Amino acid sequence: MGSTAMINTEKTNGLQPVTLYLLALSEQLPAEEALGWLSASERHQAENFSREASRNRYLQVRAAVRYCLAQHAGCTPQQLVIERSEAGKPQLVAPRPLFFSISHSDDQLAIAITTAGDIGIDLERIAARRPCAAIAERYFHPHETDKLQQLPAAEQTPFFFDLWTLKEAFFKAIGTGISSGLDKARFTLTGESITATFDPSLHETETHWQFQQWSSGAGYKMALALRHPLPPLVKQPVQLQWLQLPVVTGQQIQAATFSESAAT
Numbered sequence: 001m002g003s004t005a006m007i008n009t010e011k012t013n014g015l016q017p018v019t020l021y022l023l024a025l026s027e028q029l030p031a032e033e034a035l036g037w038l039s040a041s042e043r044h045q046a047e048n049f050s051r052e053a054s055r056n057r058y059l060q061v062r063a064a065v066r067y068c069l070a071q072h073a074g075c076t077p078q079q080l081v082i083e084r085s086e087a088g089k090p091q092l093v094a095p096r097p098l099f100f101s102i103s104h105s106d107d108q109l110a111i112a113i114t115t116a117g118d119i120g121i122d123l124e125r126i127a128a129r130r131p132c133a134a135i136a137e138r139y140f141h142p143h144e145t146d147k148l149q150q151l152p153a154a155e156q157t158p159f160f161f162d163l164w165t166l167k168e169a170f171f172k173a174i175g176t177g178i179s180s181g182l183d184k185a186r187f188t189l190t191g192e193s194i195t196a197t198f199d200p201s202l203h204e205t206e207t208h209w210q211f212q213q214w215s216s217g218a219g220y221k222m223a224l225a226l227r228h229p230l231p232p233l234v235k236q237p238v239q240l241q242w243l244q245l246p247v248v249t250g251q252q253i254q255a256a257t258f259s260e261s262a263a264t
Helices: 038-046 052-073 132-139 141-152 153-174
Strands: 018-024 080-086 090-094 099-105 106-113 117-125 183-189 192-197 207-216 220-227 238-243 258-263
Touching: 018 052, 018 207, 018 220, 038 052, 038 153, 052 106, 090 099, 099 153, 106 117, 106 220, 117 153, 132 141, 132 153, 141 183, 153 183, 153 192, 153 207, 153 220, 153 238, 192 207
Parallel strands: 018 238, 099 117, 192 258
Antiparallel strands: 018 106, 080 090, 099 106, 117 220, 183 192, 207 220, 207 258
16 A cells, blocks of 8 residues: 555544545456455455445445555554444444444445544435435424425425435444434534434433535535534534545546535
């Protein structure tokens, strides 16, 4: 991989930045160098994919995650020790603990890394044919469903994905997944502002959480959820980095461009 100089993610004036990497994937097999970064269990898991394109994309995701984490851990990708919690959440345990989350949709990959606290990222392509109203009616909080139904038809699908990505990101961050109940985390979107309300059963405090959301002209929504100890209204900075890793993807590909659309 070359240099193993560590990216500085230590506290500065109490702030611990989040780095959000964006990468476009291909269907090609990663180069031998990138395959060498993977663990034996990751290579074994790849064998479970029957479709070559799906197998190659899985290998690309794992190699890209290791590449990005190594930049922050100050080591080579193969030196990283990644384990899963009892709930199945991946976590870096060596050579230094880092919080990270990954999400991919179609050929777009997002990797969020920080030392600040539990983090979740969700990236989704807006799917016009998805039965958004029916899904919201069954799984979302009634206040969210009411708001969705009040919108003009053309605005309902984008609004659904605003809520969906925020919920996915939050439940990824706490490590339980959406099985905890999507209606337990309610989001109110007012202009560019995001307000979260949590059900008492989650044992979470709203002011301990930071939410941000981005939109892409290519038809994607992306949301980030971050637990951190800063006082209310003080937010951790989020740095977006667009990557091109031919050693992983086999070619130079530009990831979709995102612009921030809302935040707490």
